[in-house]
Amino acid sequence: MAAARVFLVGGVISYRALFNWIRPLSYATTMLGIPLFQLLFFAYVGRFAGVRDDAFFVVGNAVQATAMGGLYAMTMTVANERFFGTLAPVLATPANRLALFLGRALPVVLNALAVSAVAFAAGLLLLDFSLPAARVPALAAVVLVTATATTGLGLLLGSLGLRVRDVLFASNLVYFGTLLVCGVNVPLDVLPPWLQAVGRALPLTHGVEAARRVAGGEGLGGVDGLLATEAGIGAAYALVAFALFRVFELEGRRRASLETY
Amino acid sequence: MAVIEAEELRRTYRTTTGALRRRTLDVEAVRGVTFAVERGELYGLLGPNGAGKTTIIKVLVTLLLPTAGSARVLGHDVVRDVREVRRRVGFVFGGERGLYERLSGLDNLRYFAELYGVPAREQGRRIAELLDLVGLSGRERERVEGYSRGMRQRLHIARGLMHDPEVLFLDEPTLGLDPVGARELRQTVAGLTEAGKTLLLTTHYMFEADALCDRIAVLSRGRIVAEGTPRALKERVGGGRVIEVEVFGIGEERVDALRAVGGVRSVAVEERGQVQALVVRTDAGVEVTPALLARLAGTTIGRVSYREPTLEDAYVALVEE
Amino acid sequence: MLVSVLEPLIFATIAFYLWGAGGREQTLLYVALGAGLMGMWSATLFGSGGLIQWQRWQRTLELLVAAPPRFLVTALPFTVATASLGLYSVAATLLWGRLLFGVPLAFEHPFLFLLALPATVLALGVLGLVFASTFVFYRHANAFSNLLEYPVWLASGVLVPVSLLPGFVEPLSWALAPTWGVRALRDAAFGGNPLPEIGACLALAVAYLTLAAVAMANFERLARRHATLSLT
Numbered sequence: 001m002a003a004a005r006v007f008l009v010g011g012v013i014s015y016r017a018l019f020n021w022i023r024p025l026s027y028a029t030t031m032l033g034i035p036l037f038q039l040l041f042f043a044y045v046g047r048f049a050g051v052r053d054d055a056f057f058v059v060g061n062a063v064q065a066t067a068m069g070g071l072y073a074m075t076m077t078v079a080n081e082r083f084f085g086t087l088a089p090v091l092a093t094p095a096n097r098l099a100l101f102l103g104r105a106l107p108v109v110l111n112a113l114a115v116s117a118v119a120f121a122a123g124l125l126l127l128d129f130s131l132p133a134a135r136v137p138a139l140a141a142v143v144l145v146t147a148t149a150t151t152g153l154g155l156l157l158g159s160l161g162l163r164v165r166d167v168l169f170a171s172n173l174v175y176f177g178t179l180l181v182c183g184v185n186v187p188l189d190v191l192p193p194w195l196q197a198v199g200r201a202l203p204l205t206h207g208v209e210a211a212r213r214v215a216g217g218e219g220l221g222g223v224d225g226l227l228a229t230e231a232g233i234g235a236a237y238a239l240v241a242f243a244l245f246r247v248f249e250l251e252g253r254r255r256a257s258l259e260t261y
Numbered sequence: 262m263a264v265i266e267a268e269e270l271r272r273t274y275r276t277t278t279g280a281l282r283r284r285t286l287d288v289e290a291v292r293g294v295t296f297a298v299e300r301g302e303l304y305g306l307l308g309p310n311g312a313g314k315t316t317i318i319k320v321l322v323t324l325l326l327p328t329a330g331s332a333r334v335l336g337h338d339v340v341r342d343v344r345e346v347r348r349r350v351g352f353v354f355g356g357e358r359g360l361y362e363r364l365s366g367l368d369n370l371r372y373f374a375e376l377y378g379v380p381a382r383e384q385g386r387r388i389a390e391l392l393d394l395v396g397l398s399g400r401e402r403e404r405v406e407g408y409s410r411g412m413r414q415r416l417h418i419a420r421g422l423m424h425d426p427e428v429l430f431l432d433e434p435t436l437g438l439d440p441v442g443a444r445e446l447r448q449t450v451a452g453l454t455e456a457g458k459t460l461l462l463t464t465h466y467m468f469e470a471d472a473l474c475d476r477i478a479v480l481s482r483g484r485i486v487a488e489g490t491p492r493a494l495k496e497r498v499g500g501g502r503v504i505e506v507e508v509f510g511i512g513e514e515r516v517d518a519l520r521a522v523g524g525v526r527s528v529a530v531e532e533r534g535q536v537q538a539l540v541v542r543t544d545a546g547v548e549v550t551p552a553l554l555a556r557l558a559g560t561t562i563g564r565v566s567y568r569e570p571t572l573e574d575a576y577v578a579l580v581e582e
Numbered sequence: 583m584l585v586s587v588l589e590p591l592i593f594a595t596i597a598f599y600l601w602g603a604g605g606r607e608q609t610l611l612y613v614a615l616g617a618g619l620m621g622m623w624s625a626t627l628f629g630s631g632g633l634i635q636w637q638r639w640q641r642t643l644e645l646l647v648a649a650p651p652r653f654l655v656t657a658l659p660f661t662v663a664t665a666s667l668g669l670y671s672v673a674a675t676l677l678w679g680r681l682l683f684g685v686p687l688a689f690e691h692p693f694l695f696l697l698a699l700p701a702t703v704l705a706l707g708v709l710g711l712v713f714a715s716t717f718v719f720y721r722h723a724n725a726f727s728n729l730l731e732y733p734v735w736l737a738s739g740v741l742v743p744v745s746l747l748p749g750f751v752e753p754l755s756w757a758l759a760p761t762w763g764v765r766a767l768r769d770a771a772f773g774g775n776p777l778p779e780i781g782a783c784l785a786l787a788v789a790y791l792t793l794a795a796v797a798m799a800n801f802e803r804l805a806r807r808h809a810t811l812s813l814t
Binding site: 002005006009010013014016017018084085086088089090091092093094095100252253254255256 | 274275319322323324325326344347348352354356358359360361362363364368369371372373375376377378381420
C-alpha cells in the first residue's frame with residue numbers, strides 16, 4: 001500500500017519537482033514545439049532529397065517524439081536529485097526503492113503519449129498524411145509500448161546522472177542518435193550493418209516499424225512480435241537502470257561517493 | 262538501554278589525487294569514537310570543521326557505512342537493519358540545499374510523507390502540526406526558491422520530523438541563520454526534548470551547545486577528546502581563571518615568554534580591531550598577574566580583566582591539547 | 583562544445599544517407615555546408631542563452647549587470663565567441679563528409695570562402711546578443727530558444743531551399759543571418775559571387791546590434807523592476 005502510494009503520488013510529486021520545464025508555457029514550447037518543428041523539418045528534407053513520402057516522416061518523428069519526454073524528462077527527474085542536493089534525504093527514507101524509482105517513470109510515459117499525439121495531429125493538419133479513425137486505438141497502443149520502452153532507456157541515463165556530471169550530454173547524443181539509427185528518418189536498410197545493429201539494440205526502432213505498419217492498415221496481431229521485442233528492450237534497460245541505481249546507492253554508503261549534500 | 266550507541270566507530274575516506282600518476286590517499290575522518298546517548302537526552306557533538314561530526318551523523322542515519330566499529334540506534338544495527346533504523350530516525354542537515362526548489366514547502370513535506378509511508382488520512386493533520394511547530398504556517402504554499410535561509414532550515418526540520426521519529430539528528434541546524442532565526446530554532450529544538458525525543462546535535466557554536474545540550478562530546482581530528490555535561494567540561498579546565506589583557510602590537514617571542522610563566526596553562530592571541538587581546542588561562546589559586554605584567558613591560562597595555570572560564574575556553578583548551 | 587560538433591555530424595550523416603538514397607550525390611558539399619551552418623546556429627542559440635543562464639546559476643549575473651561597462655559590451659565578446667564555436671561544426675562536417683562519404687572539398691573561391699566564414703560568425707554572434715538580452719529578463723527564455731533551432735534551420739534554407747516552403751517563409755528568411763551566411767559559403771564554394779551576401783551579413787550585424795542595444799536597455803530595466811536577476 002505504502003509502496004503503491006510512493007509509486008503513484010510520489011512519482012507525480014517528484015516529476016513536478018525535478019523536471020525543469022514544468023511551467024505550462026515552457027512545457028508547451030519545449031515538449032510540444034520541438035517535436036512539431038522537427039517533424040516539419042525532416043518531412044521537408046525528405047521531400048527535397050526525394051526519399052519516401054510524408055507519412056514515413058510523420059510516423060517516424062511522431063513516435064520518436066516520445067523520446068523528448070522519455071529521455072530528457074526521465075533523465076532529469078532522476079539526475080536532478082543530485083543537483084538539488086535532495087538525494088541524501090530521499091535515500092535516508094525507508095521507502096520501497098523499486099516503487100520510488102519506477103514511480104518516476106509513470107508521469108513521463110503519460111506525458112510522452114500526449115506529446116506523440118500532438119505530433120501526429122500536426123502531421124495530419126500540416127502535411128500529406130492521413131489516418132483513418134479506426135486505426136487510432138491500435139496506433140495508441142503501439143506508441144504506449146514504445147514510450148514505455150524509451151523511458152526505460154531514460155531511466156538508465158538518469159541513473160548514470162547520479163554519478164556522471166554531464167549526463168544531459170549523453171541524453172542529447174542518444175536523442176539525436178535515435179534520429180539517425182532507429183529508422184525514424186533514415187530507412188534502416190540504407191544504413192551500414194553496424195549502425196543497423198546499434199539501432200536494433202535501442203528502443204524506438206521496433207516501435208517505429210510497428211507504428212508505420214499499423215498506420216498503414218495492419219492490425220495489432222501483425223506487429224505483436226515487434227511490440228514484444230520493443231517491450232523486452234525497454235524492460236532490459238529499466239532493469240539495468242534499477243540495478244545501477246542500487247549499486248550506486250550501496251556504493252555511495254561505502255565510498256561516500258553520493259555527494260550526499 | 263541507550264538509544265544511540267557507537268562503539269569504536271571508524272570511517273576512512275579514500276581520495277585520489279593527481280591526474281596522471283594517481284595516488285590514493287586515505288583520510289581518517291573518524292578514528293574510533295565511542296559514546297552512548299540515553300532516551301530523552303540532547304547530546305551534542307562539538308568540534309571544529311573537519312573534526313568528523315557530520316561523518317558520524319551520516320553513519321548513524323545509514324547514509325555511510327562505517328569502516329570499522331559498530332553503531333546501533335534504538336537497538337538496530339545501522340549496517341544490517343537499515344530499514345528499521347530509517348523508519349525511526351529523522352535528520353536535518355544544515356545549509357540551504359536538499360529541498361525541492363520548484364515545489365512549495367507543503368509539497369516538499371507531502372513528498373517525504375509519502376516516502377516515509379505516513380498514512381494518507383494522517384498526512385494533512387501531521388503536516389499542519391509541523392508547519393505550526395516550525396512557524397511556517399501561512400507560507401507553506403509558496404515555492405521554496407523564494408524562502409529565506411531561516412525558512413529553509415525550519416522546513417528541513419519539519420521534514421526531519423515528518424514521520425514522528427523517536428530520534429532526531431541535527432547537523433549544524435543554525436548554520437548561516439541570523440541571530441533571531443537561530444534563537445527561534447534553538448527554542449524549537451529545546452521544545453523537542455520536552456516532547457520526549459532523543460536528539461543528537463552537532464555544532465561549532467559553544468554557547469549553543471552550552472545552552473541546549475545535556476551532555477557534550479568534544480571532537481578533535483576524529484576522536485572524542487572530552488565528554489560530559491557542559492558544567493563538567495568547564496570544570497575540567499576550570500577551577501582556574503581567565504585573564505584578558507589588551508595589548509597593542511605584540512611579538513610572538515613575548516607570547517612565548519608569557520607561556521613560560523608558572524601557573525599559566527595557555528595563552529591565545531585574539532585580534533580585536535586595532536587591539537589584540539591576550540587570553541591567558543591560569544591554574545586556580547595562583548596569582549600570575551604581576552609576573553605577566555612584568556614580562557609585558559615596555560609595551561602599551563590596555564584594559565586587564567578577569568572572568569570565569571566559559572565552555573569556549575574549555576573547548577579551545579581541549580582541542581589544542 | 584562537443585554537442586556543437588556531434589549534433590551537426592549526426593544531422594549531416596542523416597542528410598548524407600537521405601541524399602544518397604534519393605540519388606543526389608552531386609550536391610553532398612551543399613549538404614555538408616548546410617549541416618555545418620546548422621551547427622553554427624545551434625552553437626549561437628544555446629551558447630548565448632546558456633551564457634546568461636550559467637551566470638544566473640553562479641549568481642554572477644547581478645555582478646556583471648551592476649558593473650560600470652554596459653552589459654551589452656560585456657556580453658558581445660561572449661556571444662561572438664560562442665558563434666565562432668560554430669566554426670568547429672563547419673570544419674567537422676566538412677572533414678566528416680570527406681572521410682566517410684567522399685564529399686569533394688573543392689572550393690571555387692577559397693579566399694572568398696575564408697572571408698564569408700568570419701562575416702557569418704559575426705552576424706550570428708550579434709544575433710546571439712539579441713537572445714542574450716532577452717535572457718537577462720526572462721529566466722525561462724531557454725525554453726523558447728530551444729524551440730528556435732528547427733524553425734530557423736527551415737526558414738534559412740540551410741538544407742531545403744526556402745522556395746519549397748510555404749510562401750510566407752521567404753520574407754522571414756531575409757531577416758535571418760544564417761540565410762545569407764549559407765548562401766555566401768555556397769556561392770564561394772560553387773563559383774557564384776558571395777560578396778553581396780557577405781555584405782548582407784554585415785548589414786544584418788549592424789541591425790541586430792541596434793536591436794540588441796534597445797532590447798538590453800529595456801530588459802535590464804524590467805529585470806531590476808521585477809527582481810529577476812538573482813532568480814535561477
